[in-house]
Amino acid sequence: xxxxxLKACRREPxxxxxxxxxxxxxxxxxxxxELRQKVDFLTLCKTPELAVxxxxxxxxxxxxxxxIIFSDILLPLEALGVKMTxxxxxxxxxxxxxxxxxxxxxxxxxxxxVPFVGEAxxxxxxxxxxxxxxxxxCGAPFTLAAYLVQGEGxxxxxxxxxxxxxxxxxxxxxxxxxTAAMIDYLxxxxxxxxxAVQIFDSWAxxxxxxxxxxxxxxxxxxxxxxVADLGAPIIYFVNGGPHLLEDAATSGADVLxxxxxTPLDVAAVRVxxxxxxxxxxxxHALFAEPAEVTKLANDVLARVAGRPGHIMNLGHGxxxxxxxxxxxxxxxxxxxxxxxxxx
Amino acid sequence: xxxxxLKACRREPxxxxxxxxxxxxxxxxxxxxELRQKVDFLTLCKTPELAVxxxxxxxxxxxxxxxIIFSDILLPLEALGVKMTxxxxxxxxxxxxxxxxxxxxxxxxxxxxVPFVGEAxxxxxxxxxxxxxxxxxCGAPFTLAAYLVQGEGxxxxxxxxxxxxxxxxxxxxxxxxxTAAMIDYLxxxxxxxxxAVQIFDSWAxxxxxxxxxxxxxxxxxxxxxxVADLGAPIIYFVNGGPHLLEDAATSGADVLxxxxxTPLDVAAVRVxxxxxxxxxxxxHALFAEPAEVTKLANDVLARVAGRPGHIMNLGHGxxxxxxxxxxxxxxxxxxxxxxxxxx
Numbered sequence: 006x007x008x009x010x011l012k013a014c015r016r017e018p019x020x021x022x023x024x025x026x027x028x029x030x031x032x033x034x035x036x037x038x039e040l041r042q043k044v045d046f047l048t049l050c051k052t053p054e055l056a057v058x059x060x061x062x063x064x065x066x067x068x069x070x071x072x073i074i075f076s077d078i079l080l081p082l083e084a085l086g087v088k089m090t091x092x093x094x095x096x097x098x099x100x101x102x103x104x105x106x107x108x109x110x111x112x113x114x115x116x117x118x119v120p121f122v123g124e125a126x127x128x129x130x131x132x133x134x135x136x137x138x139x140x141x142x143c144g145a146p147f148t149l150a151a152y153l154v155q156g157e158g159x160x161x162x163x164x165x166x167x168x169x170x171x172x173x174x175x176x177x178x179x180x181x182x183x184t185a186a187m188i189d190y191l192x193x194x195x196x197x198x199x200x201a202v203q204i205f206d207s208w209a210x211x212x213x214x215x216x217x218x219x220x221x222x223x224x225x226x227x228x229x230x231x232v233a234d235l236g237a238p239i240i241y242f243v244n245g246g247p248h249l250l251e252d253a254a255t256s257g258a259d260v261l262x263x264x265x266x267t268p269l270d271v272a273a274v275r276v277x278x279x280x281x282x283x284x285x286x287x288x289h290a291l292f293a294e295p296a297e298v299t300k301l302a303n304d305v306l307a308r309v310a311g312r313p314g315h316i317m318n319l320g321h322g323x324x325x326x327x328x329x330x331x332x333x334x335x336x337x338x339x340x341x342x343x344x345x346x347x348x
Numbered sequence: 349x350x351x352x353x354l355k356a357c358r359r360e361p362x363x364x365x366x367x368x369x370x371x372x373x374x375x376x377x378x379x380x381x382e383l384r385q386k387v388d389f390l391t392l393c394k395t396p397e398l399a400v401x402x403x404x405x406x407x408x409x410x411x412x413x414x415x416i417i418f419s420d421i422l423l424p425l426e427a428l429g430v431k432m433t434x435x436x437x438x439x440x441x442x443x444x445x446x447x448x449x450x451x452x453x454x455x456x457x458x459x460x461x462v463p464f465v466g467e468a469x470x471x472x473x474x475x476x477x478x479x480x481x482x483x484x485x486c487g488a489p490f491t492l493a494a495y496l497v498q499g500e501g502x503x504x505x506x507x508x509x510x511x512x513x514x515x516x517x518x519x520x521x522x523x524x525x526x527t528a529a530m531i532d533y534l535x536x537x538x539x540x541x542x543x544a545v546q547i548f549d550s551w552a553x554x555x556x557x558x559x560x561x562x563x564x565x566x567x568x569x570x571x572x573x574x575v576a577d578l579g580a581p582i583i584y585f586v587n588g589g590p591h592l593l594e595d596a597a598t599s600g601a602d603v604l605x606x607x608x609x610t611p612l613d614v615a616a617v618r619v620x621x622x623x624x625x626x627x628x629x630x631x632h633a634l635f636a637e638p639a640e641v642t643k644l645a646n647d648v649l650a651r652v653a654g655r656p657g658h659i660m661n662l663g664h665g666x667x668x669x670x671x672x673x674x675x676x677x678x679x680x681x682x683x684x685x686x687x688x689x690x691x
Contacts (some may be wrong), residue, residue: 166632171637172631214614287509289509
């Protein structure tokens with residue numbers, strides 16, 4: 006088994022820097038687009054065989070060091086009774102904006118509400134047969150609340166911020182419910198075979214440090230505490246949070262995932278040596294010519310060369326129009342680190 | 349004349365902290381909404397008497413310390429031959445994505461292409477009769493390019509970032525043209541009577557520090573250099589740029605305007621004493637109860653109390669649904685600093 010990804014999560018020595026790519030099973034792959042012509046996004050997520058097929062597609066093309074289960078951070082909200090569609094962005098049947106709506110949220114076990122996710126993880130683990138580790142994931146409570154309160158993805162997610170200032174107790178109550186649901190959901194995935202999990206905090210960067218602790222970080226800490234006994238490494242990814250790095254590094258997670266805004270050498274100094282780092286090539290960098298992609302990937306790698314615990318990745322999800330040749334250049338740059346490290 | 353705003357720009361002693369509010373003439377004011385029922389946005393911007401009326405509305409309600417001319421950062425792009433509509437967000441007739449399109453951009457003098465802006469500034473200055481200073485403004489080149497290349501406002505402004513990596517020379521050429529146009533445009537406003545100017549870099553925060561210098565900051569520096577001889581203080585506002593603060597402080601501007609993400613005491617340490625600071629109450633904080641608004645505004649003020657050169661403002665434009673009572677609480681908090689400073 007190629008375990009350099011899990012070793013890097015634990016800041017143990019590796020033969021070369023491991024690489025996986027956020028949203029690696031996605032529209033930039035012709036075979037994924039073909040799959041999506043046959044089934045809609047929700048059916049794909051909810052059919053274990055299809056979700057596994059999507060999860061495996063990028064691994065057939067590229068020698069990536071981890072496989073992330075194909076799903077969406079909003080799916081487990083079905084355990085709270087939330088109904089949604091994707092077209093292509095998520096749209097909730099009804100935004101959750103009042104105390105009564107928060108009170109009315111259900112708390113069904115994930116194993117009952119979204120059993121297909123556990124099934125898919127189990128199946129993916131079997132298909133991979135130890136070749137690469139499986140990553141499970143969930144959304145961080147504030148990020149999930151941003152979608153729930155807004156009712157859809159929207160720049161700035163004003164609705165959740167209005168709730169934060171106008172009805173902080175309602176928001177805290179919502180975050181508490183989401184936290185409990187995500188602990189249950191991650192435990193389901195780890196029990197099904199996920200060997201690491203990532204918590205996506207895509208919108209925590211909308212908060213100032215004064216709000217971040219109360220409305221985002223403390224709930225992430227609760228999730229980390231709630232699954233730590235299972236022993237799977239935990240990655241906490243924060244998008245747009247260069248002002249939150251020092252705090253984010255105290256979540257208890259093994260790895261801090263960074264967006265492209267903070268150079269890794271700067272981040273390494275700010276968070277100290279006791280946490281691994283994941284990232285952080287700008288997804289738009291993959292629109293450069295392949296030779297330039299190599300240069301930009303090498304720049305990211307060089308910034309933390311020699312620091313134990315680096316997982317190469319993009320700073321956000323790979324974009325739908327990304328050229329395959331750019332991904333190949335990224336992969337080659339990472340593979341070249343083995344020769345460099347040995348030299 | 350109440351010149352505490354201009355004094356604070358220059359880090360001179362003031363009787364109390366000055367206050368103005370980004371987008372202070374806007375939809376949160378019933379009288380503005382009434383005005384907009386009679387005329388569309390572009391007509392309002394292009395009719396000096398109406399633009400002045402909009403500019404004056406917030407001053408009739410609140411004792412603000414500066415008046416900003418009512419306009420939009422995209423309007424002067426008409427000098428480059430760009431056509432646009434607002435409904436309510438901006439939409440360009442055609443995105444500018446190729447070298448040929450950049451080459452074809454016109455370079456008409458602002459005085460000829462958008463003479464109504466100079467007229468409006470002149471009229472506003474006369475109407476105010478020295479009661480408060482007039483602020484002129486423009487968009488920073490990267491932010492203008494983000495709209496020009498995308499063709500509209502869109503989360504992440506992917507098109508300009510794709511151009512940055514795929515065709516950096518084309519983007520540089522576009523930024524050069526925008527810089528020349530903005531120097532001309534700010535000079536027009538200052539000649540017409542603007543006593544200070546603000547450069548809005550709303551989207552520079554999408555850049556990592558490695559790109560920020562080449563694609564944003566150097567062009568802002570060129571604008572600052574291009575108008576410095578006129579002696580009007582210059583404010584450089586950067587949204588979403590907590591990772592860019594130290595660099596942004598070297599633009600040459602007198603004042604650095606900050607979004608709500610970085611606490612002002614943290615920012616003050618990072619940028620040093622040689623630049624004034626503007627901001628940075630979270631616009632969403634105005635959705636809290638008035639007593640809480642007072643507390644939050646006092647927190648911002650306290651973080652730089654005693655530091656010469658603070659202009660109170662929001663960290664971004666005021667939101668359309670903002671309660672008037674919250675603005676009153678903000679104004680009262682700022683006015684109370686006079687008593688505190690005297691005590």
